[in-house]
Amino acid sequence: xxxxxxxxxxxxxxxxxxxxxxxxxxxxxxxDQAHKKLxxxxxxxxxxxxxxxxxxxxxxxxxxxxxxxxxxPCGPTTSYRMDKYTPALLKMGLKAMIGKGQRSKRIVDLxxxxxxxxxxxxxxAAALLxxxxxxxxxxxxxxxxxxxxxxxxxxxxxxxxxxxxxGNDLYDMGKNKYSEISG
Amino acid sequence: xxxIDGEIISKNISQAVQNANFSLDLKLLDMLExxxxxxxxxxxxxxxxxxxxxxxxxxxxxxxICQDTGIVVIFIKIGNQIQIQGDLYKAVNRxxxxxxxxxxxxxxxxxxxxxxxxxxxxxxxxxxxxNVLGDSLEFNILIKGAGSENMSRINMFNPTASKDEIIDFxxxxxxxxGASACPPYIMGIGIxxxxxKAALLxxxxxxxxKTEDPxxxxxxxxxxxxxxxxxxxxxxxxxxxxxxxxxxxxxxCHIASLPVAVNINCHASRHIKISI
Numbered sequence: 001x002x003x004x005x006x007x008x009x010x011x012x013x014x015x016x017x018x019x020x021x022x023x024x025x026x027x028x029x030x031x032d033q034a035h036k037k038l039x040x041x042x043x044x045x046x047x048x049x050x051x052x053x054x055x056x057x058x059x060x061x062x063x064x065x066x067x068x069x070x071x072x073p074c075g076p077t078t079s080y081r082m083d084k085y086t087p088a089l090l091k092m093g094l095k096a097m098i099g100k101g102q103r104s105k106r107i108v109d110l111x112x113x114x115x116x117x118x119x120x121x122x123x124x125a126a127a128l129l130x131x132x133x134x135x136x137x138x139x140x141x142x143x144x145x146x147x148x149x150x151x152x153x154x155x156x157x158x159x160x161x162x163x164x165x166x167g168n169d170l171y172d173m174g175k176n177k178y179s180e181i182s183g
Numbered sequence: 184x185x186x187i188d189g190e191i192i193s194k195n196i197s198q199a200v201q202n203a204n205f206s207l208d209l210k211l212l213d214m215l216e217x218x219x220x221x222x223x224x225x226x227x228x229x230x231x232x233x234x235x236x237x238x239x240x241x242x243x244x245x246x247x248i249c250q251d252t253g254i255v256v257i258f259i260k261i262g263n264q265i266q267i268q269g270d271l272y273k274a275v276n277r278x279x280x281x282x283x284x285x286x287x288x289x290x291x292x293x294x295x296x297x298x299x300x301x302x303x304x305x306x307x308x309x310x311x312x313x314n315v316l317g318d319s320l321e322f323n324i325l326i327k328g329a330g331s332e333n334m335s336r337i338n339m340f341n342p343t344a345s346k347d348e349i350i351d352f353x354x355x356x357x358x359x360x361g362a363s364a365c366p367p368y369i370m371g372i373g374i375x376x377x378x379x380k381a382a383l384l385x386x387x388x389x390x391x392x393k394t395e396d397p398x399x400x401x402x403x404x405x406x407x408x409x410x411x412x413x414x415x416x417x418x419x420x421x422x423x424x425x426x427x428x429x430x431x432x433x434x435x436c437h438i439a440s441l442p443v444a445v446n447i448n449c450h451a452s453r454h455i456k457i458s459i
């Protein structure tokens with residue numbers, strides 16, 4: 001299904017683990033170091049450089065863009081490394097996260113509780129995914145280079161719903177369906 | 184004696200790291216094509232197809248297959264009749280610096296594990312040098328992403344451990360990696376040696392081209408079959424193809440130990456071998 005940002009509550013309510021979606025609109029990029037910085041600010045009650053409320057964060061650190069291009073290859077990085085920072089961001093109103101790999105039980109529960117969603121982009125399909133990014137600008141922490149926070153505009157960005165507001169986890173569902181290991 | 188100028192080495196390395204980041208090798212593409220046929224999950228099939236498409240785009244447009252253009256690991260074989268003009272390590276790192284700049288590849292190496300300051304040129308590479316007889320100079324280059332590296336493990340087994348126990352450890356490692364390390368995986372497994380030797384063998388195994396020892400080949404196939412029973416599948420979304428290949432290297436070891444190292448590589452197994 002096609003989906004446009006912002007991801008409002010009624011859009012998120014309709015999403016179920018396993019749904020394939022094509023997202024258009026705006027999202028932020030942030031990975032390890034940016035998360036660390038954001039959460040230090042939250043801890044000190046300081047103002048954040050971006051508005052987290054209703055935002056989408058894509059865990060990625062793009063490669064440099066060749067001349068004339070919007071962005072370089074830009075696929076997802078592994079999400080569990082952001083798990084320790086995610087509760088604080090969900091509390092601030094973060095609505096969606098894009099990455100790859102399973103989240104901790106705590107995060108899966110918090111996604112349900114906060115009516116948010118976790119989406120996966122195809123890991124290692126960075127060249128393909130970069131074609132769906134139509135604008136990119138650094139909005140915070142430029143010194144972090146690839147780890148800076150960027151505002152991306154995407155068009156029909158292909159994603160799969162992993163964790164929905166009903167507590168489902170596609171990684172568990174998929175594995176259980178195809179596992180041949182008994183017990 | 185054959186003399187080789189450090190500059191020649193730098194130029195070759197620069198081109199090689201770019202090629203490795205832009206082009207998947209044909210053997211791997213065949214494995215992915217084959218996996219599309221084997222995979223039963225529709226989501227899984229689609230992931231595999233998009234990986235093939237991704238590789239085509241990267242190749243055509245000379246852009247990186249994955250944004251994680253890795254830390255460069257190089258195994259160098261240097262003949263005793265080769266004389267390098269200048270410092271071999273510096274020549275290799277100069278080549279990486281040039282290649283990563285020219286190729287618009289991501290700089291993913293930090294100077295210090297604690298202060299995390301980026302070196303801005305993706306150096307230094309992790310370099311291993313082996314001396315051989317003759318006048319050949321060979322570089323076996325691996326572009327190693329961190330997503331899969333972080334999921335790799337080592338275990339010091341008792342010398343009496345069975346093959347089944349080793350398989351259980353490998354399966355447990357794959358289960359822990361789950362969807363995180365970009366399946367379907369290439370599994371490098373080092374068995375024997377010492378603690379560090381097993382780890383090194385597991386890395387080297389990722390570059391192994393064929394298995395001469397039939398009993399090892401049987402063991403590799405058995406492990407592959409077991410991994411593909413986990414159901415993790417392409418992208419971790421569930422399916423029959425969790426690994427594409429298992430490659431083992433073994434080495435003599437102490438009577439009291441049986442080290443086993445498992446180095447996971449993602450489906451974007453980027454490597455290249457060059458000779459100068």
